[in-house]
Amino acid sequence: MGYPKEEKILEFLHDKNLIVASNRGPVEFHKHKNQIEMKRGAGGLVSTLLPLMEALNGVWIASAMTEEDATVAKGYSDNRVPITLEDPKFWMSFVLADEKQYEQYYSVISNPLLWFVQHYMWNTPYTPDIDDHIHQAWKEGYERINQKFAEKVVLESTRNEKDPLIMLQDYHLYLCPHLIRKKLGDIFLSQFIHIPWPQSEYCKIIPEYMRNAILEGLLSNDLLGFHIPRYVHNFIQSCEYFADEVDYQQGIVKYDGHSTQVKSYPISIDYDGIKDMARSKGVLEKEKLIRQIKGDKFLFYRTDRADLSKNIIRGFKAFDLFLDKHPEYWGKVKFLTTGKPTRQQIKEYEKYSQNVKDIIEEINNKYSREGWKPIEWIFKADYHLVIAAFKNYDCLIVNPIADGMNIVPKEASAVNEQQGVLILSETAGCYEELEENVLTVNPFDISQTAEAFYRAVQMDKEERSIRLKNLKDIIKKRTVYHWISEQFEDIEKLTSA
């Protein structure tokens, strides 16, 4: 399947009951022409774990995200659906929640409350207001849905004689491990957090009883993973007031008679997979459009969900400043942006999407002339189009305020064919791996970012070529399979100890 030490991993896993839980699952059901269809998701977690799921007949627990998920789920006992329906290889166990409950869990507590704290994004003099609405959402939404997930995990863990191997995912499920531990006692629990963990003082925005519950939850895991050492360090620091003992050197936190190993596993990409994809008919088809947009221009590119952490507005302010300072590049550069609004049910996101749209229009109005519009925005970008753009940009900009990892720079550099320059903010998770071959920006510094645009258009082909080659070498060496294999290795060590 592509894992390093694959035989060893399969040997360890073969008698395990693999149970993965994440808010969003690897498959979703949708209605298409009056038929219910199954769609498979993308992303590192799905691409690495799904082959194992299938090999081991495991179970993936996730929220029902669509009406059809719920409809299908209700047709099976315990809402446990064989995937695929026709050729069952593993199980999807759907967690059903009523709309209000899900909204409280997802759109009040997980986002924006936790997400904004973990990305340092609150406007503290004004937001958040921790009011009854939030306290209630914690109790009636976040706690209850975590309870539901925990019940599913418990059910699946005791379904057969195999040793359960439980892998919880991300910030939606902070309370799960403690709830499972209470029921199942001495069972192995692991969790991976895909977003940053901030330093301890900023965490204090969250009321203490919630923070305590989150730490009690996370410290019920035997293994807790983050992307990079900085988040591990910050997490351990956040435990200082709560835990019995912390050890930064060993990455161990002791609480209530239990030890948690905290460790970093930087996620990466399926290097060969994306290279193959880049050669596929679908991508070649989309390249026509990209080449048409690019023409003979220097192509800047960015692709992001319109999340506030992505810092899209300052990116465009910098582009504005670059054009303002360098009229000699009017008509000679083009900025392509793909990606669409996200989490529009949350007011902060709705406003942000609008602000992004406004600044793009403003810049286009300011600089456009006969035959040239500086920014092209493709709203509904599919993955093939994105890969096509990755192949063809001259400069990619990734300038988040904070970002767990961000694999866009890795995917993009892997397939780029234009000696593309990478502008990367020092606060992205992937920065530590890539910093020597990028143009570094402080995400808040618009002047510096505009200067980076200028450096990119000025950079000679040789320097561009060396930088890109170095990036490709780094990215090739550590794939997403290393990310998952290292977790399995540590799980094996910890369970056999």
Next chain:
Amino acid sequence: MGYPKEEKILEFLHDKNLIVASNRGPVEFHKHKNQIEMKRGAGGLVSTLLPLMEALNGVWIASAMTEEDATVAKGYSDNRVPITLEDPKFWMSFVLADEKQYEQYYSVISNPLLWFVQHYMWNTPYTPDIDDHIHQAWKEGYERINQKFAEKVVLESTRNEKDPLIMLQDYHLYLCPHLIRKKLGDIFLSQFIHIPWPQSEYCKIIPEYMRNAILEGLLSNDLLGFHIPRYVHNFIQSCEYFADEVDYQQGIVKYDGHSTQVKSYPISIDYDGIKDMARSKGVLEKEKLIRQIKGDKFLFYRTDRADLSKNIIRGFKAFDLFLDKHPEYWGKVKFLTTGKPTRQQIKEYEKYSQNVKDIIEEINNKYSREGWKPIEWIFKADYHLVIAAFKNYDCLIVNPIADGMNIVPKEASAVNEQQGVLILSETAGCYEELEENVLTVNPFDISQTAEAFYRAVQMDKEERSIRLKNLKDIIKKRTVYHWISEQFEDIEKLTSA
């Protein structure tokens, strides 16, 4: 004068050339009825250092804050004014700057940029935009005015044969120590920072070259003081990337062949002084007004400059929620607030003052009825009135998002005569000293703050009385004279070592 070990201190100081530098000085000149008058400032720094200044014929370097400061200063060589003009005891050395320069230094870099970072107050998805305007303000304003202060310090240090004892104050003068050190080499330099120091990641909002210059400045001091151990720890953490060596245990940071002792000195109040003031005619006079406002009601009180760090809006949202949940207290409580707008030339402050005004009006409109208006706002509060309010409140609320120390809880508890309850946020610098005798709030938690209001009105007189007595005992034990004496003791140790 009130210092512990006063003789020892004076013995150490008697042959010293005392040089204090702070942006705002202890005296200002104002025009009154066509006459230039001198006004003396308040605050712990002034009240403790001024008697020593006078005893030692020292010099205080400060920005000219008023037109009259500049006019008077220009009449003396080196803008060095004897204070008082008629009966000279010490010198005010005024730093003159043109308006633009001062605005860049004060209203762009010091506030909001540094102040907002040090209080965790930026709305990071949108602000700050570090643009050319800010880079320019750093270079043309902050650097240059620091240069001017440094030149004054150098001039004063070499004016006579005495050993100079240099005490720099606060975040306006971060670059001074390095500039002085470059000129004077092996001279003793100390600086005290009156605002919080945040954890290292949040500091990264500031561009690296500015951060480096700030650290290079601060690490040119021999002694660097903060209010509490948490800020000391955070500062040392912020130095990790920059310094050659850091020692958290000893509070020592080594950089460029030089050691800086970093230590906490929690500022306090002149306990006896404020008790005397509370008995003064001026205060007794103002108490009539306070008693009239209070009537037979339970009196809530707050007093703050309208700074965004003070969290005034959430305080009133909590009061609104308290009234909403407890209509039985309508007509039985009164909320008095004093304090006025501040830094109105900065747009964030202008907006905040307006927002404070709006919420007060909104609450008054919502609940007022015949004979009862819930909130009374006295816009132009003088110190006598504030002390009169301190004596008479039933509950004081101090709920900043972040606050270097905040001596209001100490001054207020010292003179309160109503067994007044103290609601205090866990993020205020003074919280660590007082926590056991206050109602603790998370400043972001409106529900909890409303609940604290309810607990305050419900609390029986005996509990109130015990809590206040404990507060008074703590505050009495450590006065502002301890704060300054400890600094002198450490300076003596460090210079004689």
